[in-house]
Amino acid sequence: MSVYEKLRALEITLPEVAPPAAAFVLSVRTGNLLFVSGHIAKKDGTPWTGKLGASLTTAQGKEAARSIAIDLMATMHAATGDLNKIARIVKLLVLVNSTLEFTEQQLVANGASELLGQIFGDSGLHARSAFGVAQIPLGCCVEIELIAELTPA
Amino acid sequence: MSVYEKLRALEITLPEVAPPAAAFVLSVRTGNLLFVSGHIAKKDGTPWTGKLGASLTTAQGKEAARSIAIDLMATMHAATGDLNKIARIVKLLVLVNSTLEFTEQQLVANGASELLGQIFGDSGLHARSAFGVAQIPLGCCVEIELIAELTPA
Amino acid sequence: MSVYEKLRALEITLPEVAPPAAAFVLSVRTGNLLFVSGHIAKKDGTPWTGKLGASLTTAQGKEAARSIAIDLMATMHAATGDLNKIARIVKLLVLVNSTLEFTEQQLVANGASELLGQIFGDSGLHARSAFGVAQIPLGCCVEIELIAELTPA
Numbered sequence: 001m002s003v004y005e006k007l008r009a010l011e012i013t014l015p016e017v018a019p020p021a022a023a024f025v026l027s028v029r030t031g032n033l034l035f036v037s038g039h040i041a042k043k044d045g046t047p048w049t050g051k052l053g054a055s056l057t058t059a060q061g062k063e064a065a066r067s068i069a070i071d072l073m074a075t076m077h078a079a080t081g082d083l084n085k086i087a088r089i090v091k092l093l094v095l096v097n098s099t100l101e102f103t104e105q106q107l108v109a110n111g112a113s114e115l116l117g118q119i120f121g122d123s124g125l126h127a128r129s130a131f132g133v134a135q136i137p138l139g140c141c142v143e144i145e146l147i148a149e150l151t152p153a
Numbered sequence: 154m155s156v157y158e159k160l161r162a163l164e165i166t167l168p169e170v171a172p173p174a175a176a177f178v179l180s181v182r183t184g185n186l187l188f189v190s191g192h193i194a195k196k197d198g199t200p201w202t203g204k205l206g207a208s209l210t211t212a213q214g215k216e217a218a219r220s221i222a223i224d225l226m227a228t229m230h231a232a233t234g235d236l237n238k239i240a241r242i243v244k245l246l247v248l249v250n251s252t253l254e255f256t257e258q259q260l261v262a263n264g265a266s267e268l269l270g271q272i273f274g275d276s277g278l279h280a281r282s283a284f285g286v287a288q289i290p291l292g293c294c295v296e297i298e299l300i301a302e303l304t305p306a
Numbered sequence: 307m308s309v310y311e312k313l314r315a316l317e318i319t320l321p322e323v324a325p326p327a328a329a330f331v332l333s334v335r336t337g338n339l340l341f342v343s344g345h346i347a348k349k350d351g352t353p354w355t356g357k358l359g360a361s362l363t364t365a366q367g368k369e370a371a372r373s374i375a376i377d378l379m380a381t382m383h384a385a386t387g388d389l390n391k392i393a394r395i396v397k398l399l400v401l402v403n404s405t406l407e408f409t410e411q412q413l414v415a416n417g418a419s420e421l422l423g424q425i426f427g428d429s430g431l432h433a434r435s436a437f438g439v440a441q442i443p444l445g446c447c448v449e450i451e452l453i454a455e456l457t458p459a
Contacts, residue, residue: 022259022263022266023270024245024278024280025278026280027280028244030186030302031185035243035280036280037280037282038284093282095284099253133284133285134251134252134253134285134287135206135251135252135254135255136284137256137283137284138256138259139256143284145280145282
């Protein structure tokens with residue numbers, strides 16, 4: 001199955017991508033690497049706020065991370081025109097809005113990692129760092145940055 | 154206008170670059186990528202301390218981020234000999250010393266992003282992640298790491 | 307001396323590498339770059355927990371960072387088959403589990419930076435970012451992510 005068939009099989013529709021209001025862009029290609037900006041969690045198009053260890057459970061955080069993975073795929077689709085040009089998901093940086101006591105960032109991050117594995121197969125197996133941060137823009141619960149390798153242009 | 158003419162037009166003088174005291178270097182080139190170490194905010198050459206959401210306003214944090222962008226350009230000038238060899242600012246990682254409640258890291262980060270856009274034009278348009286951290290070395294208010302693409306050697 | 311002779315001279319034995327239980331891998335090679343996942347501090351094979359500024363001293367944190375550098379070398383050895391294929395340690399991202407007041411993350415990070423310098427010499431001189439995070443998976447005190455340049459395949 002192609003990447004898009006797998007997305008359909010999981011009933012995932014990639015959202016429209018809106019360019020950021022600020023002075024940066026959603027991704028930059030350099031050589032065969034695509035550096036994708038940190039994407040913050042959204043629910044129904046608005047910031048998905050909350051802090052793990054306080055207002056949100058680990059399961060909710062994992063769901064938020066999964067939703068960000070969908071947004072990251074939407075951005076990569078917009079950047080490349082074809083997600084099948086993704087040769088490898090190289091690395092995720094997963095930032096979890098955490099209290100000073102919450103220690104399950106790795107379980108939250110799995111929400112994104114597992115979906116990317118389902119969609120991209122072996123090409124979706126990535127390196128990863130996950131940790132708890134003091135806050136995230138707009139109070140979002142999770143933010144994820146991604147590096148992908150593209151097939152040569 | 155060249156990069157240096159734009160710096161002059163904005164009355165920006167790049168500071169002298171002092172190598173770090175510790176066991177690392179300010180930047181490493183690999184292939185066409187230049188990885189620049191996290192630079193901490195300084196004011197008059199000393200650490201620009203404080204925490205967003207407590208002792209500093211968003212506007213002050215934005216000013217600190219702008220000043221770090223100047224220091225990053227000084228480091229890239231020292232590393233390359235000529236800032237016009239910067240083909241693209243690829244990505245910023247913007248760490249904001251934040252309380253557990255402060256949620257305007259993106260506005261702080263704009264201080265660096267906007268200046269890089271002014272100086273480098275389209276080549277200054279970068280991917281970016283910004284988030285709040287618990288602390289920064291020496292108590293500095295902002296720290297920024299950068300990846301740039303250089304013209305082939 | 308080769309990298310392995312230097313490890314022996316320092317009486318360092320690289321541990322066995324266990325693949326992560328989760329949906330990611332310990333490292334990904336893309337081109338000549340090796341992106342190594344964030345490694346969390348361990349002591350006697352179990353999570354090395356604690357927070358700098360509270361339950362751990364800077365010296366203890368530095369020791370934990372040094373131990374992670376050993377684990378990172380074990381992962382790079384497993385990934386490459388030969389640590390002498392590391393052309394350059396490019397960058398470290400050093401995350402220190404910190405109170406909102408602890409400001410010596412750079413001294414903690416030196417535990418990793420200094421060991422990599424001892425083992426790899428000039429090739430071990432890397433760019434670096436170090437900062438304090440709210441928490442780390444499993445409550446570990448330090449987490450380090452690494453990028454290395456490999457000799458061409």
